[in-house]
Amino acid sequence: MEFVLGAMGASGAVCFTNPLEVIKTRFQLQGELKKVGNYKVHYRNFAHAIYVVAKNEGPLALQKGLLPAMGHQVLLNGTRYGIFDLAQKNKWILKENGTVSLIKSVAVGAGAGMLGGFLGSPLGMLKIHLQSYSAQSIAVGYQRKTISTLNGLLTLYRDYGVVRGLWRGAVGAMVRIGVASSAQLSTTSILNEAFIEHGLLTKDQKFLSTLMSSMVGGVLMSILMAPFDLVSTRLYNQGVDSKGRGLLYKSYMECLIKTFRQEGVHGLYKGVIPCYLRLGPHVVLSMVFWERLRLLEKNISDHFNNPQTLV
Template sequence: MEFAIGAVAACGACFFSNPMDVLKTRMQLQGELKARGHYTLIYKNIIHAGIAVAKNDGILGLQKGLVPALGYQVVMNGIRFGLYQKILDSEIITRADGSVSTMGCIAAGAGVGVVGGFIGSPLYLVKTHLQSQAAESIAVGHQHKHQGFMPALWGIAKKEGIRGLWRGAVSSIPRVGVGSASQLFTYSKSKDWLEQYGFYARDSWQSTFFGAMASGLVIASCMSPFDVIATRIYNQGLDTQGRGLLYKGITDCILKTLKTEGVWGFYKGWTAIYLRIGPHSFLNLIFWDLLQSLYINYKTKSHTGR
C-alpha cells in the first residue's frame, strides 16, 4: 500500500507541475554547447517561454510528455516513497527521541531515489524526447519527431533494442540520488525543526508547505547541474552505430558544457526547476501525508471493528 500511496500522490502533483517540466527541458537545451551571445535566445525567461510554447505549440503544448511523465511518477515515486516509508516504519534511521538521523535520511533518500529512477528510466527518456519536440520556430535541441508515447517507446526498442530504452540511465543516477536525498532530508528535517521550535505540528499542512518549499529550493540548487546533464544526454541524437552525436557519457557532457557555456550552463532553467519542484513537492508531499493519514485511520478502524 505504501507504494500505491506514493504513486498516486506523485501523479496528482504531476498534472500541475508538468508544464514547468516542459519549459525546464526547453531552457536546458537552448544554446546547447554554444557560448552565451552566440545563439538565438528563443526563451528569454520562464514567462516568455510559457507564452512562446502556448503560441506556437498551442496551450496543450505545455502538457507535452504528460503520459510518460505520469508513468514515470508511478514507477519512480511509487518505489521511492514506498521504500522510504518502509525504512521510516522500520525505525532504522530514527533516533530515540523520534527525530530522523541526518546521515540515515540522506543515505536512504539517495538509495531509494536511485532505485526508482533507474527502473523508470525508459519513461524519463520518452518524456524528455516528447517535451523537447516543438514547432520549428521555437525548436531547441535534437528533435526526435515521435508521434506519441507508445510509438516513441516502440520505435526506440525496435531501433536500439531493449537496452536502448535505458540509454542515458547512468546519467540519471546522480540526478535522482541528489534530488531524492535533498528532498527527503530537507523535508523531514524541516518538519522536525518546525515542531521542535513550536511553530507547527509535524502533521499540519503548514509544516508540509514550508517543508516542501524549503526542500524545493535545496533540490533546485543541488540538482540543477545533474538535471541539465541528464536532459542533454537523454535527448541527444544517435549516429548509425547507436552512439551519441554530442556526448560519449557524463564526463564528456560535463567537460563540453563547462568549456562552451561555463558554470552557468549547468544552471539553465533553474527558475523553471524551482517553480516545478516547489509546488510539485508541496502537492506531492501533502497528498502523500494525506493518503498516509487516511490509510492509517482506515487500518485503525478496521482493527477496532468500527
C-alpha cells in the first residue's frame, strides 16, 4: 500500500507540473556544447518559452510527454516514497533517542531514489524524447519523431535492445534522483520534526508542516539537482549510432566535463529556474497528496480494525 500511495500522489502532481518540465527540457538542450553567442536563442526566458511553444506548436504542446511522465512517476516515486514510508514506519531513519538521523535519512532517500530512477528510466527517457521534439523553427537538441509511448518503447527495444535501448542513460537518472531524493526526503523529515519540537507547529497541523517542509526541500533539491538533471536530459536525448552508443557522450562523466568546458558553470545550470518552478510545485503537491492519501489509508484501516467506529 505504501508504494501505491506514493505513486498516486506523484502522478497527481505531474498533471499540474508537466508543462514546466517541457520548458525545462527545452532550456537544457538549447545551445548544447556551444559557447554563449554561437547559437540561436529560441527561448529567452521562462515566460517567453511558454509563449514560443504555444505559438509554434499549440497550447497542448505544453503537455507533451504527459503519459510517460505519469508512468515514470508511478515507478520512480511509487518506489522511493514507498521505501521511505516503510523506513519511517519501521524507524530505520531514527537515532537511538528517537529523533531523525540526517545520515540515515539521506542514505535511505538516496538508495530509494536510485532504485526508483533505475526502474523508471525507460519511461523517463521516452518522456524527454517527446518533450524535446518540436516545430523545426524552434527545435533544440536531437529530434526524434516518436509517435506514442508504446511505439517509442518498442522502437527503442527493437533497434537497440534492452540495455542500450530501454535503459540507455539510466546511470544519469540514478545519480539525478539519488541526489534529489536524499535532499528532499531527509529535509522534509528533519523539518517536520523540528517544527513540532520547537513549538512552531503542533502534531495536529500535519498538513501545514508537510507543506512548509516540502517547500524548503524543493529549493534545496533544485539547487543540488540542476547540473545532474541537465546531464541526465542530455544523455537521454542525444543521438546514437547503429549500436545504440551516444554520438555526443560516451559516459556520464564525459557529458559533465564537456558541458562544463564548452558552456561553463552557467551551462550546467541551464534551466534552473524552470527546474525550480517545476520542482517546487511538484514536490509540494506530491508530498501533500502523499500525506493526505496516507492519512486517508490510516483512517480507513482504523475503521476496519475498530468496527464500532463505523456506527
